[in-house]
Amino acid sequence: MSANKKMLTREINFTLNGSPVQVSVPVAENALIMLREELNLTGTKYGCGEGECGACSILMDGESVNACLMFAVDCDGREIVTVEGLAQDEVNDQLRDAFVEKGAVQCGFCSPGMMIAAKALLDKKPNANRDEIKRGLEGNICRCTGYVKIIDAVAAVSGTNQ
Numbered sequence: 409m410s411a412n413k414k415m416l417t418r419e420i421n422f423t424l425n426g427s428p429v430q431v432s433v434p435v436a437e438n439a440l441i442m443l444r445e446e447l448n449l450t451g452t453k454y455g456c457g458e459g460e461c462g463a464c465s466i467l468m469d470g471e472s473v474n475a476c477l478m479f480a481v482d483c484d485g486r487e488i489v490t491v492e493g494l495a496q497d498e499v500n501d502q503l504r505d506a507f508v509e510k511g512a513v514q515c516g517f518c519s520p521g522m523m524i525a526a527k528a529l530l531d532k533k534p535n536a537n538r539d540e541i542k543r544g545l546e547g548n549i550c551r552c553t554g555y556v557k558i559i560d561a562v563a564a565v566s567g568t569n570q
Contacts, residue, residue, distance in 0.1 A: 416435045417432045417433060417434050420432075420433060422484055422487070431446060433481060434480075438477070439482065439483055443488075443490060449490050451492045451520045454476070455517075462521040462525065462548030462549060464476045464521065465521035465548065467490075467527065468483070472524050472529075491524060497527070499531070503523055503565055506560075506561040507558070525547070525548050526565070536566045537568045538559060538568070544562075
């Protein structure tokens with residue numbers, strides 16, 4: 409293959425944070441790069457690039473997924489929500505306030521992914537108990553808090569501080 413050969417691209421259409429988006433992306437590009445570099449949504453963080461840390465979590469059709477593991481073209485026809493898209497969300501307002509009140513934010517690098525995972529969980533199980541919260545946050549790594557304060561914050565929103 410020639411180094412001068414054009415990179416194969418594809419035009420995709422999807423809903424991003426409630427608005428329709430049309431973008432041309434290289435077929436081998438991942439969704440994280442598309443969001444950060446082409447759409448300037450930098451709240452979704454690049455952590456490990458291997459789907460192990462959760463820093464790049466986004467909602468795709470209501471499910472929390474790792475943007476680093478999915479091709480951008482897989483967003484075609486889907487509803488994508490990033491942490492920026494949670495700004496107008498009542499559950500996110502409660503989560504944000506609880507994260508501050510419970511001291512669940514330290515360096516803040518994991519917070520966008522944690523918020524996305526918590527939102528996905530609480531949309532499905534608004535009264536999630538602590539065990540369900542722990543399972544709902546699996547795959548999201550925090551190196552600062554030890555998780556207890558994050559779990560406390562989500563439990564405060566779910567109303568099940570047990």
